[in-house]
Amino acid sequence: MDKFQTFTGIAAPMPAQNIDTDKVIPARFLKTIERKGLGKHLFNDMRYNSDGSENEDFILNKAAYRGAEVLVVGNNFGCGSSREHAPWALNDYGVKCLIGTDFADIFFNNSFKNGMLLIKLPKEVIDELMGDAKLGANARLTVNLEDQTITRPNGEVVKFDVDPFKKHCLLNGLDDIGLTMANKSEIDGFEGKDDGSRPWMPKIQLTD
Amino acid sequence: MAKPRTLFDKIWENHVVRTEDDGTALIYIDLHLTHEVTSPQAFAGLRAAGRKLRRPDRTIAVADHNVPTTDRSKGIEDPESKLQVETLESNVKEFGVPYIPVDDIRQGIVHIIGPEQGLTQPGMTVVCGDSHTSTHGAFGALAFGIGTSEVEHVFATQSLVQKPAKNMRITVKGTPPEGTTAKDLILAIIGKIGTAGGTGHVIEYAGDAIKNLSMEGRMTVCNMSIEAGARAGLIAPDETTFEYLKGKPYSPKAGQWEQAVSYWSSLPSDDGATYDKEVELDATKIEPYVTWGTSPQDALPISAMVPKPEEFDDEGRQAGVARSLEYMGLTGGMPITDIKVDTVFIGSCTNGRLEDFRAAAAIAKGHKVAAGVRALAVPGSGLVKEAAEAEGLDKILTEAGFEWREPGCSMCLAMNADKLRPGERSASTSNRNFEGRQGPGGRTHLVSPAMAAAAAIKGHLADVREFLK
Ligand code: SF4
Numbered sequence: 296m297d298k299f300q301t302f303t304g305i306a307a308p309m310p311a312q313n314i315d316t317d318k319v320i321p322a323r324f325l326k327t328i329e330r331k332g333l334g335k336h337l338f339n340d341m342r343y344n345s346d347g348s349e350n351e352d353f354i355l356n357k358a359a360y361r362g363a364e365v366l367v368v369g370n371n372f373g374c375g376s377s378r379e380h381a382p383w384a385l386n387d388y389g390v391k392c393l394i395g396t397d398f399a400d401i402f403f404n405n406s407f408k409n410g411m412l413l414i415k416l417p418k419e420v421i422d423e424l425m426g427d428a429k430l431g432a433n434a435r436l437t438v439n440l441e442d443q444t445i446t447r448p449n450g451e452v453v454k455f456d457v458d459p460f461k462k463h464c465l466l467n468g469l470d471d472i473g474l475t476m477a478n479k480s481e482i483d484g485f486e487g488k489d490d491g492s493r494p495w496m497p498k499i500q501l502t503d
Numbered sequence: 504m505a506k507p508r509t510l511f512d513k514i515w516e517n518h519v520v521r522t523e524d525d526g527t528a529l530i531y532i533d534l535h536l537t538h539e540v541t542s543p544q545a546f547a548g549l550r551a552a553g554r555k556l557r558r559p560d561r562t563i564a565v566a567d568h569n570v571p572t573t574d575r576s577k578g579i580e581d582p583e584s585k586l587q588v589e590t591l592e593s594n595v596k597e598f599g600v601p602y603i604p605v606d607d608i609r610q611g612i613v614h615i616i617g618p619e620q621g622l623t624q625p626g627m628t629v630v631c632g633d634s635h636t637s638t639h640g641a642f643g644a645l646a647f648g649i650g651t652s653e654v655e656h657v658f659a660t661q662s663l664v665q666k667p668a669k670n671m672r673i674t675v676k677g678t679p680p681e682g683t684t685a686k687d688l689i690l691a692i693i694g695k696i697g698t699a700g701g702t703g704h705v706i707e708y709a710g711d712a713i714k715n716l717s718m719e720g721r722m723t724v725c726n727m728s729i730e731a732g733a734r735a736g737l738i739a740p741d742e743t744t745f746e747y748l749k750g751k752p753y754s755p756k757a758g759q760w761e762q763a764v765s766y767w768s769s770l771p772s773d774d775g776a777t778y779d780k781e782v783e784l785d786a787t788k789i790e791p792y793v794t795w796g797t798s799p800q801d802a803l804p805i806s807a808m809v810p811k812p813e814e815f816d817d818e819g820r821q822a823g824v825a826r827s828l829e830y831m832g833l834t835g836g837m838p839i840t841d842i843k844v845d846t847v848f849i850g851s852c853t854n855g856r857l858e859d860f861r862a863a864a865a866i867a868k869g870h871k872v873a874a875g876v877r878a879l880a881v882p883g884s885g886l887v888k889e890a891a892e893a894e895g896l897d898k899i900l901t902e903a904g905f906e907w908r909e910p911g912c913s914m915c916l917a918m919n920a921d922k923l924r925p926g927e928r929s930a931s932t933s934n935r936n937f938e939g940r941q942g943p944g945g946r947t948h949l950v951s952p953a954m955a956a957a958a959a960i961k962g963h964l965a966d967v968r969e970f971l972k
Contacts (some may be wrong), residue, residue: 486531
């Protein structure tokens with residue numbers, strides 16, 4: 296995973312509430328066996344007309360917002376399925392950061408595991424950032440994870456909270472599995488104890 | 504005296520391997536279910552890092568999302584679906600994962616086969632790369648959906664890094680009226696608390712209306728917990744649970760059964776345990792429910808009218824409702840029973856079990872599916888199919904004009920050939936009415952199996968109670 300670095304990027308406003316994972320990436324694009332390449336289908340059914348042409352009204356199709364790296368989103372973004380294809384599609388498109396009042400739990404976790412930063416802020420602040428994002432090509436926000444700040448186009452600085460462990464992993468590009476493997480002996484210990492206390496637990500072995 | 508604990512607290516504490524200073528814990532996973540859609544990248548990750556699967560004996564794989572529900576001898580036509588299933592088959596070989604092949608009688612939707620095989624047991628932690636893993640909470644197991652990075656994490660370490668959830672209790676009191684099922688209860692609950700109502704929480708369902716449900720009904724309720732934004736749903740294990748588990752292939756065997764039951768009996772929440780959030784519902788007031796919009800929270804009794812945007816306070820919500828109505832091709836103020844359907848789907852991990860087909864057959868018996876309606880009945884597993892056929896349910900349904908299919912996810916999310924065409928409208932027993940969920944441009948109304956059968960016969964959304972008179 297790449298390390299998360301401070302960047303200044305265009306922010307696109309997506310104020311609709313409850314944008315679900317089927318909107319982020321419709322189910323018919325889940326047939327891939329790769330992580331890459333889903334960016335072209337990001338928000339597919341909102342982004343393209345049924346004949347495959349671009350829907351001019353969709354925010355990311357407007358000249359000012361092509362290549363947006365930040366999305367300022369409505370409440371409960373990412374609700375629905377656990378599919379990691381949603382963060383993969385966002386990531387592949389080039390989105391690095393989503394800012395909103397609240398996100399669906401699984402989507403939130405999945406996004407961090409793919410190197411994206413999701414920031415939760417109170418409604419008043421989101422309203423202001425949404426206003427910034429509506430400024431079109433001037434809608435540039437600077438996101439600094441180290442300092443936990445967002446710098447608005449007018450120079451004002453907004454602080455945000457982030458889970459320290461998630462921050463550490465993002466900044467250092469760390470893979471969770473490697474970290475957990477370092478605690479292997481504790482997992483061994485748990486299993487040893489558990490075999491004694493719950494001896495009835497299934498041992499799956501399928502025979503034809 | 505020790506602090507009273509909830510069912511969630513107990514399962515959580517029993518699985519903590521280690522805790523960090525900030526409360527983040529490494530928790531042990533007892534059972535990992537896996538399928539073809541969310542696993543390929545996880546297996547690829549293991550391979551790239553040269554890692555092994557830690558507990559093949561606690562992992563089980565099955566293909567369900569992409570499998571055809573018609574004649575399987577021809578194999579899978581769609582090349583991408585085919586590749587996903589073949590990739591799963593080669594991965595399970597390479598990593599030694601127990602796998603139920605597509606032509607095995609036990610094949611079916613991953614959330615149906617876990618309970619059916621006795622793999623899902625009270626007090627367990629169960630995960631799957633699929634949000635409806637919440638289904639297994641019906642057994643008093645902490646069961647939740649995970650993303651593919653976490654699937655890989657569980658493959659390699661049989662554990663997950665998690666923050667404890669908050670406790671929420673939803674108590675449903677009283678006896679629901681005739682014609683009202685577990686599906687109506689959960690739609691009413693989501694209609695009340697909204698799709699973000701459970702965010703950050705594990706919902707424990709309680710009250711006599713829940714307690715009196717069969718295991719299958721409990722699974723329907725827990726299945727849709729994720730639609731209320733919850734991490735998981737839970738129902739305390741009791742005699743109904745134990746009775747269901749007795750004699751299943753992977754249930755504890757004689758000699759260990761008593762020991763297991765005594766452990767399971769210690770799990771229900773202690774008296775005086777506290778919850779971060781409490782909601783109460785009166786089951787006697789619940790009617791058969793149906794959704795009108797594009798979010799599961801857009802649920803109303805069948806006797807209601809389609810709402811108008813101006814009936815909502817919030818401006819954002821008004822815009823959302825207007826957009827939903829446009830997508831759904833509906834006008835605010837029209838009676839819900841005036842909504843015509845051209846497709847009916849009975850199946851999915853929400854309502855694809857034996858009782859669901861019994862309920863549908865009870866309504867369909869002696870009637871005919873309305874002209875112009877395509878009605879699909881898709882059992883959740885090969886064993887459900889076999890049991891339904893043994894009772895003659897397939898005959899009743901096919902005589903009425905339903906198609907009786909092979910098991911799989913089918914039209915729940917339209918990854919296989921079973922899809923709505925643009926503009927088509929379904930009454931569906933699945934769990935999501937999102938835009939395009941059942942096929943691009945398709946319109947979905949979520950209902951119970953009995954309500955779905957009623958809609959099939961009438962050709963429009965209909966009140967199942969008319970059939971009970
Ligand atoms: S039946 Fe539907 S909800 Fe259930 S696992 Fe399959 S696709 Fe997911």
